[in-house]
Amino acid sequence: MIFRVFAREELKKLFDAMASKNKIVGPVEIARDHNGKPLFAFNEVNSFNDIKLDYTTTKLSAKKYFLPYKEDLAAFRMDENDWQKKVDYNISEPFIFFGLHACDINALNKLDKVLMGSVYPMPYYAAKRKNMFIVGIDCTPQPYCFCRSMGADTALHGFDMFITDIGEKYFVEILSDTAFNFLKNIRTAEPIEADHIHYMKVASEKNKKFTAHVDTTDLTKILDMEFQSDVWKQWGEKCLACGSCSKACPTCYCYGVEETVDINLRGAKKTKKLYSCNLIDFAEVAGGHNFRPERHVRLKYRYYHKHRGFVEAYEESLCVGCGRCGEACLANITVPEVIASVRGEEN
Amino acid sequence: MDAGLVRTYLGVPLYRPKVAFFEFSSCEGCQLQLLNNESSLLDFLALVDVVNFREAMKEKADDYEIAFVEGSITRSDEAERLKDIRSKAKVLVALGSCACFGGVNQLKNRFSLDWVKKEVYGNSPVETEPVRPLGDVVRVDLKIFGCPVKKEEVEKIVTNIAVGKAVAHPKYPVCTECKANENICLFDLGEPCLGPITRGGCDSWCPNSRFGCWGCRGPAEDANVEQLKKIMKEYGFSEDTILDRLECFGGFSAFADTLRKSGEKNKGTSA
Amino acid sequence: MDNQLKFTDIISEALQKQHRKSDLSTFEYTYKAEITNIHRLTEMENLYRIQIIDTEERRQFIFQPGQFLMLELPGIGEAPFSISSSPARHGDVELCIRKAGNLTNFLSRVGRGTHVGIRGPFGTNFPMEKMHGQNILLVAGGLGLAPLRSAISYAQDNRSRFNSVDIIYGAKDPSQLLFTYQYDMWRADDIGLSIIVDKPDSSWKGPVGLVTKILEQMFSERGNPFFKSTYAIVCGPPVMFKFVCNMLNQKDIPMQKMFVSLERRMHCGMGKCCRCNVGSTYTCLNGPVFDYWTVMNLKEAI
Numbered sequence: 001m002i003f004r005v006f007a008r009e010e011l012k013k014l015f016d017a018m019a020s021k022n023k024i025v026g027p028v029e030i031a032r033d034h035n036g037k038p039l040f041a042f043n044e045v046n047s048f049n050d051i052k053l054d055y056t057t058t059k060l061s062a063k064k065y066f067l068p069y070k071e072d073l074a075a076f077r078m079d080e081n082d083w084q085k086k087v088d089y090n091i092s093e094p095f096i097f098f099g100l101h102a103c104d105i106n107a108l109n110k111l112d113k114v115l116m117g118s119v120y121p122m123p124y125y126a127a128k129r130k131n132m133f134i135v136g137i138d139c140t141p142q143p144y145c146f147c148r149s150m151g152a153d154t155a156l157h158g159f160d161m162f163i164t165d166i167g168e169k170y171f172v173e174i175l176s177d178t179a180f181n182f183l184k185n186i187r188t189a190e191p192i193e194a195d196h197i198h199y200m201k202v203a204s205e206k207n208k209k210f211t212a213h214v215d216t217t218d219l220t221k222i223l224d225m226e227f228q229s230d231v232w233k234q235w236g237e238k239c240l241a242c243g244s245c246s247k248a249c250p251t252c253y254c255y256g257v258e259e260t261v262d263i264n265l266r267g268a269k270k271t272k273k274l275y276s277c278n279l280i281d282f283a284e285v286a287g288g289h290n291f292r293p294e295r296h297v298r299l300k301y302r303y304y305h306k307h308r309g310f311v312e313a314y315e316e317s318l319c320v321g322c323g324r325c326g327e328a329c330l331a332n333i334t335v336p337e338v339i340a341s342v343r344g345e346e347n
Numbered sequence: 348m349d350a351g352l353v354r355t356y357l358g359v360p361l362y363r364p365k366v367a368f369f370e371f372s373s374c375e376g377c378q379l380q381l382l383n384n385e386s387s388l389l390d391f392l393a394l395v396d397v398v399n400f401r402e403a404m405k406e407k408a409d410d411y412e413i414a415f416v417e418g419s420i421t422r423s424d425e426a427e428r429l430k431d432i433r434s435k436a437k438v439l440v441a442l443g444s445c446a447c448f449g450g451v452n453q454l455k456n457r458f459s460l461d462w463v464k465k466e467v468y469g470n471s472p473v474e475t476e477p478v479r480p481l482g483d484v485v486r487v488d489l490k491i492f493g494c495p496v497k498k499e500e501v502e503k504i505v506t507n508i509a510v511g512k513a514v515a516h517p518k519y520p521v522c523t524e525c526k527a528n529e530n531i532c533l534f535d536l537g538e539p540c541l542g543p544i545t546r547g548g549c550d551s552w553c554p555n556s557r558f559g560c561w562g563c564r565g566p567a568e569d570a571n572v573e574q575l576k577k578i579m580k581e582y583g584f585s586e587d588t589i590l591d592r593l594e595c596f597g598g599f600s601a602f603a604d605t606l607r608k609s610g611e612k613n614k615g616t617s618a
Numbered sequence: 619m620d621n622q623l624k625f626t627d628i629i630s631e632a633l634q635k636q637h638r639k640s641d642l643s644t645f646e647y648t649y650k651a652e653i654t655n656i657h658r659l660t661e662m663e664n665l666y667r668i669q670i671i672d673t674e675e676r677r678q679f680i681f682q683p684g685q686f687l688m689l690e691l692p693g694i695g696e697a698p699f700s701i702s703s704s705p706a707r708h709g710d711v712e713l714c715i716r717k718a719g720n721l722t723n724f725l726s727r728v729g730r731g732t733h734v735g736i737r738g739p740f741g742t743n744f745p746m747e748k749m750h751g752q753n754i755l756l757v758a759g760g761l762g763l764a765p766l767r768s769a770i771s772y773a774q775d776n777r778s779r780f781n782s783v784d785i786i787y788g789a790k791d792p793s794q795l796l797f798t799y800q801y802d803m804w805r806a807d808d809i810g811l812s813i814i815v816d817k818p819d820s821s822w823k824g825p826v827g828l829v830t831k832i833l834e835q836m837f838s839e840r841g842n843p844f845f846k847s848t849y850a851i852v853c854g855p856p857v858m859f860k861f862v863c864n865m866l867n868q869k870d871i872p873m874q875k876m877f878v879s880l881e882r883r884m885h886c887g888m889g890k891c892c893r894c895n896v897g898s899t900y901t902c903l904n905g906p907v908f909d910y911w912t913v914m915n916l917k918e919a920i
Binding site for chain 1 (some may be wrong): 620621622623624625626628629640642643644645646647648690691692694695696697710716718719720721722731732733734771792881882883885886888889890891892893897898899903917918
């Protein structure tokens with residue numbers, strides 16, 4: 001791995017070099033909540049001043065850029081007795097993520113496994129994934145962050161460069177030659193021993209700041225054992241079955257497909273909408289039978305998929321511990337509390 | 348379009364029904380919604396044969412298959428007229444919250460009729476009854492929710508009827524669409540919102556403008572009203588704030604009645 | 619240096635349609651097919667004969683009994699259906715479809731010559747080749763005969779490779795019996811066929827009750843050695859296959875020699891949308907055909 005350091009003022013120059021010819025998506029402040037706390041989101045940015053690199057977790061993940069909430073899979077042109085299907089992967093230009101946290105990069109790595117690595121790779125995702133350049137940025141753990149428990153607090157791959165603030169300088173890991181070339185636009189230097197020491201100090205201080213934890217020991221087995229536990233019912237009583245958790249989540253990829261006829265009847269569309277396993281009709285089949293009619297059964301299924309099924313298939317959890325689902329849940333259903341209760345631990 | 352030519356979709360002949368629009372106690376805003384976008388109006392009119400639409404045309408005929416009925420029933424003569432429409436229509440569609448649940452009009456039911464008459468009409472009272480949704484008077488075949496209805500949704504439903512496709516309402520709550528629209532949660536902004544329990548399909552119309560949901564489309568399937576009451580309380584909203592919203596359009600009347608009764612009981616015991 | 623990122627066209631690299639599972643361009647690829655015939659089986663079920671129009675594509679459409687395909691009517695919808703015809707007929711398939719929802723109701727109104735879309739075939743299959751040299755017992759309840767019919771066709775096409783082939787078929791009442799016109803042909807191919815209905819009408823002369831009744835009769839007639847060299851395929855509602863499989867297990871048929879087909883509502887068929895998951899297993903990838911041992915270990919399957 002290649003490391004470099006550069007002075008703080010160089011970062012703007014790097015941004016400008018990237019922004020001069022490319023679309024950039026980064027964290028911006030979109031509003032203040034009723035307590036005056038800033039709320040962040042990933043949006044397209046044009047100016048370095050608009051970007052908030054010290055942002056805390058965005059309310060929604062960045063997934064609209066790689067798993068849009070709504071996306072046409074195909075359009076049909078309808079003729080009298082025939083039709084033509086036109087498929088479009090809905091991306092026409094590459095773009096740069098400027099300032100993704102490690103959890104969100106890990107989310108992409110996990111999605112890669114199921115959406116690109118397995119049989120039937122999904123071109124709608126792959127086309128976007130292959131056209132993104134990622135600048136990662138370090139972060140400060142928030143009270144809801146449990147990425148460390150999920151092994152997602154550092155990103156080992158899946159980005160082009162990763163920037164860490166080590167005080168007077170930025171420390172940067174370089175994973176692609178494109179990133180290496182971009183860095184030619186600014187003045188960088190080989191890190192010296194003092195930079196390494198600063199980096200390690202920042203990392204160890206970050207580790208001390210985690211307050212939320214999830215015990216994943218034997219979790220797949222425990223979820224199996226406690227499949228009939230009444231604990232699920234208690235969470236089910238609170239669940240609003242609104243799917244906000246899935247919509248905020250950077251790794252929830254479940255969807256539904258709907259076809260619609262244009263009002264002029266000359267065309268039709270096949271549309272993919274991200275769905276949520278917590279929504280009442282997620283497992284409903286033709287004729288009306290619902291395999292998961294109860295809220296607690298659906299909520300349990302979501303945990304089962306994230307923390308057991310995915311582990312079974314890929315040796316790792318589908319959860320990155322970003323805590324967005326708990327933050328989005330008005331009923332305060334959080335992963336650390338649900339898992340602790342399933343494990344029979346008091347909170 | 349050529350009147351003699353039967354259009355088809357995938358070889359199946361289209362059903363071009365004769366439709367009529369009617370209104371009872373309402374603001375007629377739902378009907379207006381349908382006329383309100385010229386770009387798709389002609390396509391819409393090609394799908395149906397409108398024989399009666401007071402807001403849009405002079406001609407009137409009683410020969411219709413589908414009756415779109417807006418408004419709620421507040422007088423005995425309205426009930427009779429509705430029964431007459433029902434007897435003529437093969438399919439009766441309740442259009443909008445007034446027709447589906449009583450709508451804003453049903454707020455009147457909280458007060459005594461005498462007080463209402465006096466308050467509204469002063470010294471020249473007119474006949475009035477407790478407000479009823481269409482379904483309390485006649486059989487309703489299809490409900491289209493919303494105050495007002497969403498034009499795109501009505502067009503989709505009419506297109507589906509024409510090609511013979513099932514009409515299905517979303518079962519999930521407004522939050523599902525609101526999150527997909529990347530809105531900031533109104534609770535984060537300190538605003539009350541019925542989005543978590545109200546039926547979606549409106550594409551989170553109000554929250555898109557940072558305006559909390561008032562529940563005009565009635566409850567989502569499996570709506571967890573009890574939990575939302577707790578959440579509202581935690582966010583510091585009074586029981587009256589919740590009740591105002593639950594009662595506003597009539598879709599949550601069962602929940603609102605229970606809440607009102609328990610509220611009154613609590614006040615009774617604390618006094 | 620040039621700071622502009624280059625657009626990556628993921629398809630240009632491999633545009634030839636290989637129809638391989640790893641080929642990005644096949645994800646949303648639809649074979650255009652034509653409904654060549656519609657045969658009314660009962661009041662609720664039709665048998666649709668659907669032929670992929672391009673002869674080369676038709677020839678290359680290779681499936682195994684038990685697999686399903688996604689049938690698409692543009693603008694109306696897309697849904698999974700198990701293939702009911704012989705694998706020897708490639709992309710000239712038959713689908714037995716019940717009017718149950720939006721797509722199938724529309725389908726009941728289309729005519730011959732309608733162009734539809736087909737994606738697939740998807741999912742696991744009944745391992746017919748493994749069963750060579752053995753007896754096969756095919757138990758169907760209701761619409762469960764639809765996926766089973768492909769396995770029956772395979773047995774007919776390869777009759778010499780199996781010892782006894784027996785079908786036990788149960789329906790609610792005689793009017794719901796499917797493929798009645800084929801019963802004599804099956805028997806002619808030396809396939810045992812026992813039919814039982816739960817609610818007989820006045821004309822019904824056969825046995826009355828559930829498929830388990832026929833099975834018990836078979837148990838009393840045939841000895842344990844018969845069942846020791848038997849594979850079973852059981853298709854029907856979960857309560858039915860649970861009872862049948864448990865009975866067969868008592869006759870020492872190992873759970874791994876019993877196959878069932880699970881029904882879920884896939885939206886993609888390719889292990890992406892998660893709509894068909896049972897527990898956390900994709901019915902579309904790991905199923906729809908599972909051996910009974912696997913089903914026993916799936917949360918939420920039964």
